[in-house]
Amino acid sequence: MELQHSHDWNLSREEAIALQQSLRDKIITTDQLGEVRTVAGVDVGFEDGGDTTRAAIVVLSFPDLQIQERAIAHRPTTFPYIPGLLSFREVPAVLDALDQLQHLPDLLLCDGQGTAHPRRLGIACHVGLLTNLPAIGVAKSLLVGQHETVSDEKGAWQPLKHQGEVIGVALRTRSKTKPLYISPGHRISLETSIAYVLQCTPKYRLPETTRQAHKLASETPASELENLNVEKREESQLRLF
């Protein structure tokens, strides 16, 4: 996969912040996506007490949300968790997982913030910019900003503001549950982001994309994990004919 704006990942906290500052103005928050036929969810977790980072991706058809393809990647953890610098810890593994896909998705739903970030460069922006794929930030909790109380009906939302700027929304994806924090990652507007998230969330609080990715990462026996790659090799063999 061709990466845009490639850069080193072995950075100090100061260098990482400086890089975010230099990348923030490259983010596109207007709709620059074609017809969406597939949507992918990403889940990142840790093993070995945190020494190993695991990224799982599940590609679903859209709008019917049926599983099309899955991938998992593992790599040693090299960056600590620092609020505001999450992407430097998780993105390398995510890129590895994306590389394993036979077909790249038309849209990415990332765990974490997009522009709803102190420097407007949350993980969804970072992944979207590097891969040049449309991406949306879907976070389960707040990083920065404030908002009015969101009414309890599914689909209700309130603008999320920070330093006098609307950086995302608090969106009720299911009544009686805490709202999700949605913000553009790259190549998509806030309004369109809300529409896609709701269409990917037919029943539960979290989008099907995220739920499927989490299920793959946490409930898949190591023995079955191998089959994923075997299936891909066999499929690529078939594609030669």
Added chain:
DNA sequence: GCGACAG
């Protein structure tokens, strides 16, 4: 200085 702080 104090408190907040995605996953």
Added chain:
DNA sequence: ATCTTGTCGC
């Protein structure tokens, strides 16, 4: 994120 069973509420 991760360590972990039952349990309160819709």
